[in-house]
Amino acid sequence: MxxxxxxxxxxxxxxxxxxxxxxxxxxxxxxxxxxRPHGAKVQHLGDGRWYDEERGCWRDDRGRIVRGIAAPGRLPRQLRMTELAGEAVLPRTRxxxxxxxxxxxxxxxxxxxxxxxxxxxxxxxxxxxxxxxxxxxxxxxxxxxxxxxxxxxx
Known part of the structure; x- marks a missing residue:
């Protein structure tokens, strides 16, 4: 800041x-x-949960592993918020x-x-x-x- x-x-x-x-x-x-790693673009659900691509798992806002959520590509279309080239994807934040x-x-x-x-x-x-x-x-x-x-x- x-x-x-x-x-x-x-x-x-x-x-x-x-x-x-x-x-x-x-x-x-x-x-x-x-x-979260500096400089990376992470996929997130908007409520603090984000996808750790290095380890292939979802994490919560405290960095703990969250179980029971599918990989970003396998999530239902309704959860993916952004359209990119006709494909629904999760928002990414740098x-x-x-x-x-x-x-x-x-x-x-x-x-x-x-x-x-x-x-x-x-x-x-x-x-x-x-x-x-x-x-x-x-x-x-x-x-x-x-x-x-x-x-x-x-």
């Missing part, structure tokens, strides 16, 4: 090297929550790893506080923080509306 300009000064000067170490040396290019701060503090760059997460796991991890930020933004907009335009009426 891109670093906000107002938070840039919280990151160390060697952040790129530290992030690369966490993502590729320590995590070996895989998400530390679900195990996996990108990012270094996430587990305590949401960009100033805390200890290795135990950093995790290599794919975009799906990173968004899920940051969901409470995004909700708080959204509430603050809406609260500020309403407050400035009251200040300059009178009482806010939705």
């Amino acid at each position: 891109p670093i906000r300009p107002e938070h840039r000064w919280l990151y160390p000067i060697d952040w790129r090297e530290l992030s690369a170490f966490v993502r590729f040396k320590r995590a070996k290019g895989r998400c530390e929550r679900c195990g 996996v990108v790893l990012a270094s996430a701060h587990l305590d949401h503090d960009p100033g805390n760059n200890r290795p135990r506080n950093l995790a290599a997460l794919c975009q799906r796991c990173h968004l899920a991890h940051d969901r409470p923080e995004h909700r708080r930020q959204r509430w603050r933004t809406l609260f500020r907009r309403r407050a400035s509306g009251d200040l300059f335009l009178g009482a806010y009426r939705p």
